[in-house]
Amino acid sequence: MGKIIFLDVDGTLVDYENRLPESAVDAIRKARAAGHRVYICTGRSKAEVYQNLWDIGLDGMIGGNGSYVEEHDQVVMHQLITKEQCRKVVDWLQGRGLEFYLESNEGLFASERFEERGDVTIKEYTKQKGKPDAEHMTIRKAFPEMIFGGELYRDDVNKISFILDNYGDYLDAKDAFPDLHAGTWGGRGEETLFGDLGVKDIHKGNAIEQLLNYLHADLADTIAFGDAKVDIPMLEYCAYGVAMGNGGPEIKKMADYITDDVEEDGLYHAFRYLGLIE
Structure with a gap:
């Protein structure tokens, strides 16, 4: 198995006006073709993950800031407010x-x-x-x-x-x-x-742990990308963390690497820097 990549959506995969850079689509498709797995890890619920994101080609999603985990249409975990x-x-x-x-x-x-x-x-x-x-x-x-x-x-x-x-x-x-x-x-x-x-007591890091257990995958193979404070738990949990150039100071301070802004092909540049794509 290659690397297991977790991408925040807003401010990481898409810009703050919901525009999806073609370079990000290209990077994800090339990474998956190279044998890596790619999941979105977002505060959005599944209803807010629109078809243009699924059309990229994804292995699954973590939603609700960690309350929902899905692997190829299989629900791994779902915690709800009563x-x-x-x-x-x-x-x-x-x-x-x-x-x-x-x-x-x-x-x-x-x-x-x-x-x-x-x-x-x-x-x-x-x-x-x-x-x-x-x-x-x-x-x-x-x-x-x-x-x-x-x-x-x-x-x-x-x-x-x-x-x-x-x-x-x-x-x-x-x-x-x-x-x-x-x-x-x-x-x-x-x-x-x-x-x-x-x-209560859920966050993106917890959800990633649930997915890795389901996949019988190694934490050492994980890479997380984010731009906001809510993304810090997944960058802390994963083996390697990337902050977007447009990210906040807290996440930049703790990230292993800071790439360019989402609108400046930041995801694509980081994928190349990390050797996920050529």
């Missing part, structure tokens, strides 16, 4: 006036005013990533298959993301739901834009 936990979170967010969406393998289910409130936030998120045309970003562009008006009390939810009016919303959510893992994304500290709540 329906009762989901109901409590939905009621709490609605009572606080916070807009949110549920992340399920069956779809992304938005709260009543998520699109209206979220358009402002997604523009700011895109702007923070340095994109000059951020004012044209919308929720429907960012989440093209999001479901509006769907059932919100569900038993198939991996995690729940919600728009922060202020950092206190995240801190209060963390206190309100000690049985869940509370995180943030879309910025650092007081500048972060989103909070999320998911299954």
Whole structure:
């Protein structure tokens, strides 16, 4: 067996406007042809892994920041928020006036005013990533298959993301739901834009361990690629870690290698540097 490669999606495989560089597609296809395995390892649930990503050719995925593991359509592990936990979170967010969406393998289910409130936030998120045309970003562009008006009390939810009016919303959510893992994304500290709540005691490193056990594979053969703080556990767990040039300072500090930005063929250059492709 060759190397086992784990790729974060947003900011690593695709840019922050969901554009997939042709060089990344070429790198993955060449690596797989050379006998390496390639998995995406993402915060996205399966419903948000669109067909253009599967069309690259992948061996499987880790989703929900580690709550779901799939190997060639075979579900290796899936941990879910319970329906009762989901109901409590939905009621709490609605009572606080916070807009949110549920992340399920069956779809992304938005709260009543998520699109209206979220358009402002997604523009700011895109702007923070340095994109000059951020004012044209919308929720429907960012989440093209999001479901509006769907059932919100569900038993198939991996995690729940919600728009922060202020950092206190995240801190209060963390206190309100000690049985869940509370995180943030879309910025650092007081500048972060989103909070999320998911299954407790899971992360990308744990999920990789589950997959390696299933494959009877060697940790020494693993390489992880990421750009954000949430990717640090998988870079710490894997034998070798690569940070994208557009990544944050925390992940760059601990990575074994820093490649170019996602938009500057960073994935392709790293694959060549590591000898995964010629």
